[in-house]
Amino acid sequence: MIDLLFSGVAIVLLLAAGYWVRGRGGHRPTGTWAMAALLTSFALAFASYVSFVQSAVESVVPHVGRLLSNSFTLAAATAVLAFMLQLNLEPDEARRSIRLRVLFLGISVVGMAALFTAGQLNDQSPQLHALYVLVYITYLGVTAKDFGKQTWKQSNHSRRKSQRIGLRVTAAGCLFALLYAAYKVFGLVSIGLELGLLPHGVRCSTPISPFRCVFSVTAPALAVLLITVGLTLPAVVWPVSQFLRRRWESRSFAALAPLWEDISGATPEVVLASAGFPEERHADDSDFLLHRRVIEINDGGLALRPHRSQRVREDAERAVATRGLAGTPEGDAIVEAAILRAAVRAKKTGSEPQTEAAPPAPRTASRAGNLRSETEWLLLVAHAYAQGEVVRTPTDELAPSGTDPQA
Incomplete structure (x- = not known):
């Protein structure tokens, strides 16, 4: 069941990315490529959780699936920020800010890869894993907080109803992302202090079993789905609303x-x-x-x-x-x-x-x-x-x- 969830989410995200990349009337709205990168990164992150994908990649490098999924998640977080920066800043300023974020992303991913490799060479050292999680969760948590705050603020100024609803759904997704980040911090403390509160090697059979899967699986899945739906909703609703408007105008003209x-x-x-x-x-x-x-x-x-x-x-x-x-x-x-x-x-x-x-x-x-x-x-x-x-x-x-x- 868990593989079906991850596979389904990945397929939905790839379809949403294709919708954004597809030109609509020869015009692509601001942030199109950033949105496509966000959705594709999330899709790859969830695909990396599927059992047969994990088995394939880990047959080459043990436990590398976690590094891949975490790296794709950070890439998605960077794309989220790039999308908002392109909407809220002037083009030149947005490009400078995006380049800086991409630089931080590269540093974070390289640092995670180095810590992952060092952990592999040191029999899965809990301390090295804690540092790995620290890098990952710091980047993700800060991004989710900033993005959630920005989208909620922007929703109060949006004129289109679909934009207001979409941005608030996105902000709700950020709350689930912060819940996931809080769970990771809890795990970080457990690992760093060697408390053993989160046992290693336990796989989730369903999104809620065992209970910690609510935080490790369900929360990030809901976060991604809500963010995807919220950001895609205005783009989907717009052509539908235009069709309904034109139909009403034609019928009114005849009446x-x-x-x-x-x-x-x-x-x-x-x-x-x-x-x-x-x-x-x-x-x-x-x-x-x-x-x-x-x-x-x-x-x-x-x-x-x-x-x-x-x-x-x-x-x-x-x-x-x-x-x-x-x-x-x-x-x-x-x-x-x-x-x-x-x-x-x-x-x-x-x-x-x-x-x-x-x-x-x-x-x-x-x-x-x-x-x-x-x-x-x-x-x-x-x-x-x-x-x-x-x-x-x-x-x-x-x-x-x-x-x-x-x-």
Whole structure:
């Protein structure tokens, strides 16, 4: 089971590294190669824990699997720092800081290799092993602390929700890494003082058995998974969110068509000229098309303002109140749709402007002036305009005598 866990984590990490390296639209975001190095290093570290991999490498050099996995883990920690440095610092300053970190990594790995070799030549000296662990855990612990602090701080300033969640998941992963580091320090004290609190040669059969495997296996596995998920989440969520956004824009554009057709038919001057908006360039741009439709509907509403009937508004408000919708967005939309339908008919039939135009819908001034909020409001109005019985009743009463109200 433990081999399955390590193999699965390694495969997931390699797939995540491939996703980061793969160019997305010809553009690779800042820190791409550092992220790929992080994920690949973690993958190799976990692969080195798999039994048949350990057996293969240790058949050449006994116990070298630990050195390999620890070295890959430190390389991953360095890549984490490189990623954050590239995001937070100017390019030249980031390159200088990364070179310094890589130098420290090299010194640490060489020192670990020297201590490992010396330990092999001295019958697995506990003191040399303690020094080996000291080098390893110092580098790892300091990196996990700094990275966790930095990601949590950055999460409070991120605008995108997926980034905030991802960075906080990453910070949680750093907590598990610190738990693992604390376990290693405990083991270091045990080895240095020859207390024998952590027996050597005991292998973990499951992630929680024996109990110390919770700290030696489960904690680092969770740390890597949470850091991987947290750092990869924004990159994965972004294309999904863009797909959902474009689908919503396309559906909203189609849903607004009946309302737009009537308003633009009564006020053709509000239709934006194609000269300023080349159709062939924006034919597949759902954001552009929806934005333009919303602008034209709103401009048409302004052009119809002289024909907004106060009587129609009052009749529609009474009908909405009888349905228990007074004061709700749906009720306001029904009233607005009734007023617009009457105004369109009045404009088309050449009726005289109203002496007292009906005011805009409640909370119009307080709505956020962005595309989504405007579209959501107009979708309510368009739905009521196309289907609401309350909309048609007061409107049809405005039909001039001798004409067909349904014409």
